[in-house]
Amino acid sequence: MNYTGRVIPEFILMPLSLLAIIGFIAGSSLVLIWAERKVAARIQNRVGPMMTGPKALAQFSMWTGGLMQTPADAIKLLTKELIIPAQADPIPFIMAPIIIVTVCITAFIVIPFGPALSVSDLNIGIMHIVAISSLTVLSILMAGYSSNNKYSLFGGLRSAAQMLSYEVPLIFALLGPILLAGTLSMQGIVQAQQEMGVWFAVPSFLGFVIYYISSIAEVNRPPFDIPEAESELVAGYVSEYSGMMFAMFFLAEFANMFLVCAVAVTVFLGGWLVPFVDISAEPQAWQVALGLASFMAKTSILVFIMMWIRWTFPRVRPDHLMNLGWKYLFPLSLLNLILCAAAVVIREKHQWGGPGVALVGLIGFTMVIALLKVIRPSSATSLLKAQV
């Protein structure tokens, strides 16, 4: 947090900011789990958890009921016994949940929550997140292997295959905005969008869509939740976990969901920039507050859309998943890279930079529509065949 102006020495500030991040992850997970249950309930025409928390609020509306449900669940999980199966391999079994949460916390340190409001603005920013997040799959493999349970093993294997495949379009979709920004630093990417006057979702709309789809697959959420498909694999790699170790996987899942949405907001939707308003003239405290509010609002919208998708679409079949990743998203992400490179050249070499960038965005938008048109008939016919 640079804006404190080096009043607080590094060795005190660093642990404090890490604690803040851990607190933020735990707090946001509590809120997100509650929100997920409420969104699910609304979509399925139920009311969701209503019994915990203030009674008066619960009578007011379904959205204010059951506010204390997740803290209550968390306390219940904390007090439960940690069971390590007799045939399990104990060291990887215990290490897996620790690694997944550590990786998540480490990835959070470069997220720019507001102007100058990130724990550390590394100049490899976005590569740091991508690299560290790639270790998540290690934890899942360890959990799958050490449980000594064939469902866990299959869950781990499927997850590894899926995450390795979708990492490729994910990284390639991020390359376009990196080209446009000319930097890897997260704060730098936001500032580049401020200078350009347009969010990178406009010239790189295709990249945004690809990133969003791939990131849903990366965090193993439905409709890409094949690794933990209940109807096939019990609970996949978390089958044998109980109590707090299970809770840590759950925490990491929600924190990762927030993380990928935060990265999407930073890279494609202008990070902490407030839409249509220039806040750079305001006093610094105001800038930070407004930026933080804007960032959280945008991230919440993306997280909400992820929940919406989860409760709307049926699960994708594994071969369809691989087809989508390798045959559609990956080539399109290469196309997005070319489009972004074109946008960079147009902006630097020609007078008509603005319309050129918009034109590039339009091509990307058309490709997204075309993608939807191409995928739709094939999946519909295969569905028909499966029924016959």
Added chain:
Amino acid sequence: VATLVMFYVLSGLTLASALYVVISRNLFHAGIALIMCFVGVAGIYVTLATPFMAAMQILIYAGAIAVVLLFGFMLTHDLMRPQIQSYQRMAGFLTALGLGLVLTVTAVLSPWFTLSSAAPENAIPLLAHGYMTTFAVPFQMIALLLLIALIGAVVVARKEEGPP
């Protein structure tokens, strides 16, 4: 001083996990130790002020190669029992010792290039510039090599269908 301490801690971690990779009887544990070794090397890159190399090390070695290795182990049967038996312990030990000696002697004797000034704060643009100008040919050659490896892997893995 802090950097030096970090360097020794990370080196120790790297060496210990590398040793465990070799002596472990359990293939999966060896794989995990290998990843720890890679992460330790990434940490050493950080102490050497090359964070980009560290990120690449984790992304490519720990996050992709080692994970694919583990993925392969998990497809083998009889997973939970110690599976490795070494038939050439003495030969392996002697080879490792010889290689270690040669590398140590070379490292001690060779004159090392020392940086005249401090490393630049943000080296990534310089790195990219180097790849595109001075080292363009080696860079393309590596790309070609990887492409050949990729095609080779597909050819080896592909099932023969119909008459060859």
